Amino acid sequence: MTPAPIARPPLTPKEGWLRxxxxxLRFRPxxxxxxxxxxEVTSGEWLPGESIxxxxxxxxLSRQEAIKLWSELREKGWQTSSPQW
Structure with a gap:
């Protein structure tokens, strides 16, 4: 039996989205x-009738601050998302 992989942030920069x-929120290196x-963390809000x-x-934010923000929001119920714009 192999141990479960440890969930850790990627070492290479990637774009991520939370909704x-x-x-x-868009997280972009x-x-x-x-x-x-x-x-760079960009926030947006969907308005009725808008396409983006x-x-x-x-x-x-620093990498550490961004990881902390991502983790806190995921704990509060934010979901990962596909690109929104």
């Missing part, structure tokens, strides 16, 4: 090298 009702690992979410906010 909770009308709210959407913005600066990624050996010493600096930063992600209205972009509300954009900020840059």
């Amino acid at each position: 909770n009702g009308h709210q959407v 913005s600066r990624w090298d050996r010493n600096i690992q930063r992600l 979410p209205l972009l509300k906010n954009r900020r840059e």
Whole structure:
């Protein structure tokens, strides 16, 4: 019997999406090298009758901050999503 794989963040930068009702977050690597690992987190909100979410906010977080935010939101019920824009 093999042990269950440990769920850990990917080592290579990838884009990720979370959605909770009308709210959407996009996590995208913005600066990624050996010493600096930063992600851009863009929030949006789906409005009735619109084809894409209205972009509300954009900020840059360290990799550790982004992982913490992702984990906290997943614990609160946010779901992973396909790209929204």
